[in-house]
Amino acid sequence: MKADPIALLTSLGHAVTSRLDRLGLATRFAIAVFSVLGVVFVRFGLIIRELYFSGVRSLSIVIVSGLFVGMVLAVQGYEVLQRYGSTEALGVIVALSLVRELGPVVTALLFAGRASSAVTAEIGLMRATDQLAAMDMMAVDPLARVIAPRFLAAIFSLPLLAALFSAAGIVGAWIIGVKLIGIDDGAFWSQMQASVDVRIDIVNGVLKSVVFGVAVGLISVFEGYFAVPTAEGVSTATTRTVVTSSLAVLLLDLVLTVMMFRGLN
């Protein structure tokens, strides 16, 4: 088959414009969602269910993952620190890694797989079965009633889950480092307390989580809201939520890390 340069150019152009189209759609959608957020604060009850489904139900996976990651960090960290004879710094290394990076990032990735995918599928099915249309015809705005609470739940849940992830990770590291390897208990905690800064480390970490929450939350409701109303369309949208969210989190993390931690010390 001979490649037709015109056809090639056309399809390339189409690919670009359709992506730009979708970006424009996403932007207008985001503005529409932000403009109805106030409604949800007035009726806070709407968020409770979503916090339960997205946040509370993600607790076990987040805590267990945090424990494992903390344990692995302790084993790896100890191995390196031993060469320099400063194994008491294990607590610092683990805490900083978790609070600054792994807590927000890994939690957001887990959240995308565990909660956001479910949100996309739920909203996509509501669209496919005319539930959103029915609500709209009852003069109830689906953006305010269905979309906004799920979006806000992601923003509220992520920082809390990330904090729990980090806490679980530190406990995991303590179990390995102090209980099994035998690092000094006092040194482990006191060095950690002395070196973890509230503003630089904790506030920045929480900030990252909030930004990830906005990104992951927005992607999940957008993909669901505009899912093609068929079984295949919903499954495609669900996959896309996980892939796009994960990439967005990693890219945003790079940008935020450079902005927050470049030029420290």
Next chain:
Amino acid sequence: MSERQDIIRIENVRFAYGERPILDELSLTIRRGEIIAIMGASGGGKTTLLGLIGGRLIPSAGKVFVEEQNVPSLSKSALYALRRRIGMLFQFGALFTDLSVFENVAFPYREQTDLSEDMIRTLVLMKLEAVGLRGAAQLMPSELSGGMARRVALARAITLDPSIMLYDEPFTGLDPISVGIIGRLIKRLNAALGMTSVIVTHDLNETLRLADRVVVLSAGKVYCDLSPDEIRASTDPFIRQFADGLPDGPVPFHYPANDYVGDLLAS
């Protein structure tokens, strides 16, 4: 005077999905208090027409007046104010799957009114009783048959006593007894509450029993606008094809396609 009586007025409306025109210069007037049946071939644009009346779809040309307001030009809040007076029964019910039957019917009250819990309970049970499903109040939508779901959706659609009801195929998939019950219910609502009902349906028997007027769509236009008696007596081949359910006639059964033999040989 006749102006006041026209509750819905559709003027030269055009609507297309992409390149494919669905409605073409369609005009239709619906008077207050009447029951009007919309018939026409599958894919002929009946659901689309209801979407235009409810303001969910925007025509590419023409005007849609509901209660003297031009629907496509309304702001969101004005549109929502209008929709509080419109009830719509969707083709597949569109019940909220995360809410029980009771909560589905209570939904409009909870969203649109400040009624007490006791009052809501009473009203919801009355609406469910009207469709014969008071006993199913605590079931979830997944536990209902298709026909039951439709009846719950009907109860939900009439919660706020709308002045206009749009029904998208209320009879499809119902057993003959339920068809009769729903038909009588539509008629009773219309009489008791002074509602105007627009019913999209394929059920000709029930339509002829129920409707004041039957509108048949064809090629995106109103093909005819007749009383049930006139339909029964009509000798028009197109109408007879509908009335008698014949596969061959002016209405093609097939979606437009390439030549069949050519298509088969093409592989």
